[in-house]
Amino acid sequence: MDVKVILVDLDNTTLDFNGEKAKRHHPEHCPFPQGEPGFYRELPALPGAVEAIALLDADPRYEVHFCTAPSVDIRNVRCWSEKMESIVATFGEKFYYRTTITFDKSRVIGDYLVDDLPVGRGQEKFGGELLVFGSETFKDWQAVLDHFGIDADLGLAA
Numbered sequence: 001m002d003v004k005v006i007l008v009d010l011d012n013t014t015l016d017f018n019g020e021k022a023k024r025h026h027p028e029h030c031p032f033p034q035g036e037p038g039f040y041r042e043l044p045a046l047p048g049a050v051e052a053i054a055l056l057d058a059d060p061r062y063e064v065h066f067c068t069a070p071s072v073d074i075r076n077v078r079c080w081s082e083k084m085e086s087i088v089a090t091f092g093e094k095f096y097y098r099t100t101i102t103f104d105k106s107r108v109i110g111d112y113l114v115d116d117l118p119v120g121r122g123q124e125k126f127g128g129e130l131l132v133f134g135s136e137t138f139k140d141w142q143a144v145l146d147h148f149g150i151d152a153d154l155g156l157a158a
């Protein structure tokens, strides 16, 4: 069978970057929380993301890979390694070998890209099908699973 590769973004698609940034932000003590050591490593998963990734990857029709852009801010250079640590801790060691960190996602080969941003990091020139996570069509991981024909209920509140 022709296995389809699903590329999945991290920040605000599988990990709660915005939520954690808002939680840690303080105008005086922590004006740039994403530059603090541990920020990327400790990002919590978004609802249903861990289960959805496992279900998709367990399906013989699909193989999940991560495709994430690093911060453009050089103060965040450690995000490269922390993103890898986070992927291993949250989704499992096998994804260490299935991750691409790039400023230009159009250079990565895959059949699908699940990403909260439709433009900005090469998403607009991606060679496969782009699923915009958080859009009306793909508002959560349940909608993504439904699109890929995975029969599972993540129990996400409407």
Ligand SMILES: [Mg+2]
Residues within 6 Å of the ligand: 009, 010, 011, 012, 013, 115, 116, 117
């Ligand atoms: Mg994102």
